[in-house]
Amino acid sequence: MKFFEGGKYSYIAVAAADLLSFIVGTASAWSSPVIPKLQTLSDNPLGRQISQDEASWIGSLLSMGGIVSPLIWAYLVQKVGRKISGIVVVIPFLVAYLTSAFAETIELYYFGRVLMGIGIGGMFCVLPIYVVEVAEDVNRGLLAASTGCFLVAGMLFSYSIGPFVSIMAFNLILTGVVLVYIPAFWFFSPETPYYLVRENQDQKALKSLRYLRRRPLADLEAELTQIKKYLASMTEGTFLGIFQTKASIKAFIYSVALTTFQQFSGINVIFSYMQNIFDLTGSDIAPEICSIIVASVQLVSSFMSPLLSDKAGRRTLLLVSITGATICEVVLGVYFYLQDNDDDVSGIGWLPVVSLVVFMMFYNFGMGSLPWAIMPEILPSNVISKASLIVTCIYWFVGWILTQYFAELMEAVGGAGSFWLFSGFCVLFDLFVFFFIFETKGKSLQEIQQILSR
Structure with missing residues (x-):
């Protein structure tokens, strides 16, 4: 079975672009090793322990930045292009990590977290569009889903380094990662042919296709003609344009549902508070491990x-992934239920680790990356920047609510109630995919729009 189909240089271009997703992964997991340090006096640049409320703000302000940033990035990605936007989007990370490296007040950590959120919101606006527009029909799904791999690798990077070095060293290391991304993306990832055609730069679009495909000129010209035909069928969209055709309305609703259900699985809560969650379970294994x-x-x-x-x-993949993740959260809820009722759980201290390990396996099997891979496939090209802006704002607003008030949720309904609530949303997620989402693999962007128009 041949997995890697299509031109190899499209893989190189997307791999360089996916370093942005790696950076987003480091920011997503940043609070997990940092918050425990700030809650103790050892290796704490503040000179005092932060309160639970301050810890909640550090965890949730990432999402706050993600709420407002799409307003910036959706404009830039259309006006200056995907490539320049892909460079500009890392500036907030650079400033955030340098600020956090030398911060001695809680307000500077808040500032850094908002900047990280602005950068993360930018990635969700810029990277999915970039990947879809440089990929081919035969490898679009693989390349779009690769973003999730790099994001997870970035998280592992933070989890593996953050607990074992000082906060200053941790942030300076992450600054170095950002500085590696900038030249890699600039030299290996061309502007997308779709954007260049939209800007009436056909020769540059042909040059981009030549780099990405390395095929005979006749094949490249045929693909260029297909791109022009597709874009010509799309009138320039507005926010109201999202609701002017049956296809765009359905694509928008599906995109909101897929990404919002992803948040309600509790994933960003787990990312932000993983060490704290393991502390609560009382597992014999060290939380950082x-x-x-x-x-x-x-x-x-x-x-x-x-x-x-x-x-x-x-x-x-989505159906299998969501079903498996649901079962794991139910099991984790059972563990917390037994613990909260003072049952002896010493014999099953391994269960929380195993539950979260298997949960993450199923999550990354599909529901982690595929909602964001499907969104740019189904949204019409003329409204994709506007629609993805709204989708991303909704996604991060939900994420902010969940991370900001997770501590209160745990206090109100306990660990069992919290994870059973998340599993209930996963059941609804499964039902939505089963009844409404159609298969997009192997279909051109034109074919997908035709299906949505029915």
Whole structure:
């Protein structure tokens, strides 16, 4: 079975672009090793322990930045292009990590977290569009899903380094990662042919295709003609344009549902508070080691989605992924229920680690990356920047609510109630995919729009 179909240089271009996703992964997991340090006096640059409320703000302000940033990035990605946007989007990370490296007040950590959120929101606006527009029909699913692999690798990087070095060293190391990305993306990732055609730069679009495909000129000209025909069928969209056709309305609703259900699985809460969650379970394994174990398994399992999304199909992977994740959260809820009722759980101290390990396996099998891979496939090109802006704002608003008030949720309904609530949303997620999402593998962007128009 041949997994890697299509021109090899499209893989190189996307791999360089995916370093942005790696950076986002480091920011997503940043609070997990940092918050425990700030809650003790050892290796704490503040000179005092932070309160639970301050810890909640550090965890949740990432999402706050993600709420407002799409307003910036959706404009830039259309006005200056995907490539320049891909460079500008890392500036917030650079400033955030340098600020956090030398911060001595809680307000500077807040500032850094908002900047990280602005950068993360930018990645979700810029990277999915870039990947879809440089990929081919035969490898679009694989390349789109590869973003999730790099994101998980970035998280593992933070979990593996953050607990064992000072906060200053940790942030300076992450600054170095950002500085590696900038030249890699600039030299190996061309502007997308779709954007260049839209800007009436056909010769540059042909040059981009030549780099990405390395095929005979006749084949490249045929693909260029197909791109022009597709874009010509799309009138320039507005926010109201999202709701002017049946296809765009359905694509928008599906995109909101897929990404919002992903948040309600509780995933960003787990990312932000993984060490704290393991502290609550009372597991015999050190919390920082638990985090590394979970992220390592998560990284290995994340490679299954790119390899299978163009073979088994997006819809099938999503259904399997969500079902498995649901079961794991139910089991984790049972553990917390026994613990909260003072039952002896010493004999099953391994259960929380195993539950989260298997949860992450199923999560990365499909539901981690595929909602964001499907979104740019189904949204019409003329409204994709506007629609993805709204989708991303909603996604991060939900994420902010969940991370900001997770401590209160745990206090109100306990660990059992919290994870059973998340599993209930996963059941609804499964039902939505089963009844509404159709298979997009192997279909051109034009064919997908025709299906949505029915």
